[in-house]
Amino acid sequence: MKQALLSICAAALGLTMAGQASAAGTLETVKARGKLVCGVSLATPGFAAPDDKGRMQGFDADICRSIAAAVFGDGDKVEFVPTNINTRFQALQSGEIDVLSRQTTHTFSRDASLGLDFGPTVFYDGQGLMVAKSLGVTSAKELTEAAICTLPGTTTAQNISDFFRAINGKFELVVFESPDENRAAFYSGRCEAITSDRSDLASIRAVANNPDDYVVLPETISKEPLAPAFRQNDSNWGDIVSWSVWLLMAAEEKGITQANVDEMLKSEDPDVQRMLGATEELGKMLGLDNNWGYSIIKSVGNYGEVFERNLGEGTRLGLTRGPNALWNAGGLIYSPPIR
Template sequence: MTWTSLKAGLCGLLLAGWLTGPDAAAQTAAGPTLSAVRARGTVNCGTSGASPGFGLFDGRGELRGIDADMCRAVAAAIFGDPAQARFVVMTTAQRIVSLQSGAIDMAAQSLTWTQTREANNGLEFTGTHFYDGQGFLVRKSLGLTAATGLADATICVPAGGRAEINAAEWARAHRIRFTALVFERTDDIVSSYESGRCDAISNDATLLAGLRSRLRAPDEHVLLPDRISKEPLGAYVRKGDEQWLDIVKWTLHALINAEELGVTQANVEQMLASENPLVRRLLGVTGDHGRFMGLDNRWAYNVIRTMGNYGEIYERNFGAASQTPTPRGLNQLWTQGGLLYGAPIQ
């Protein structure tokens, strides 16, 4: 066979769809995590249940926050129903162990993307849905304008995460001494701070803004301008199940792309008739992008129909009318000066 005839044969196969057809024709079989989730009927997500804006139980016992909504979005992608997300309250250390063991399917509660968690703990980060940085909450009466004024202070920090390590490294770099009080539960941090056992709380700045709103006299406390770390926050899954990683990761990208493309919870039905190829692929009108992951091709449509796009989720949890109003800043779309960038669904 000559090269010319071989090339002609390959071109014919491509045109006939032989090399590309099977991927588009057959739905990918469910992997271990997706199979378990479907058999159980819920997506199990680890949460602290005590982080305003991220995951805090309201008066009706419903978990509200951006992390909670990301878990609900994954449930909507799989079942078409965000109510099939189940939240399991646990500490940061417990969430990691429970995820490693398979007791939960996602750890979605203010967990920072770090090299150790991916390279040493057997976890896989699914994408940043909130950019933050660690800061300090103090009483206005201290008269501080910078965190370096906390020399010899007692600082409350949460156990099991990076906050204690970040604070220690920052203090060492600035040759500052402080005493750390470490607590497993957020409620214990708040009560210890209010009782005067510690002079400051150090944690992710947005979390601190939410905690400030829970204090008896919020106006008597201030968040210092210092940011001592980078905190790209998002959900983790176990390593070893690439299909489940794809589902969680691409659900986030679908939410961001929906905002970029102007697809909202209110107009998603009308957008099914859009002639924009990007919108048509996103909503499953064309392509087999859901089937590639073992889902219905309308997976992203179901997410947006029930949860809205990323901007709507942000507004619900951090907008001006929320309990934790927070400017979007770095969490703006890349087209608006932020860092959020939806990878293409194509």
């Protein structure tokens, strides 16, 4: 709470005082600073949470690293700033962070009214509900009259209200500011169900005493395309963020991995040559080094590797690719051509 107020104050102060921060161009600012400042979630396993050595791990964190690698050739030149759910946009608007990679849903009103733009969708998510198995519930529609725990704001509270309004059911909403209290209230049985994005539910389930006691219901009650966000009116920086993400996707399509990227430099495939900077000068067009693509893959691997390492079936979250498979494997992940 105190932290939230502090960051709000800082953001408000930033808006009142600093007017010129955005004028210089984010790329120049980042280069002059020598590191990328990236806004991530507060300890969400799988997306952004420090490991036992203090290194930030997670899907969103790796998106930050890929952008840093594109700019500096080194994925570790990132300062991670855990952002509060209420002040994440202000942190971006005021210039406190360069890019927001924080499980943030791309919506019309955010895009149109908050002075920011969204990059490509990095994760297709949707809001779901999780219940204890012992409840014997198989569909969210059976949950009328139940108490449902959630975090404040985002689009979650609104979606769940809309869902029950559509089926004309009443429910009790219990809203917690802190993710820990939210989880504790759900595990203790204060609420029958907990609602959040499905990826987040997987994360909540993973840290339960006995994950098998809980089941995520089949309904997906909203579309939540999670995308990185950056300040409006800086198209060069926007291009760098977007193409860093698309390069991850294109690399998976071309089979370029962290392990084979050095051999791939000698590949005969002209697409691969362009992506890794062996031919032509695509990086220069963005104001980056020509080996930007090589640096990204060398630092974090391709999209599939990033996904499997942080969220995939080998991790505690155990998510399948689902809609996040490549377009030619039945999913929605599709990169425009890199040429």
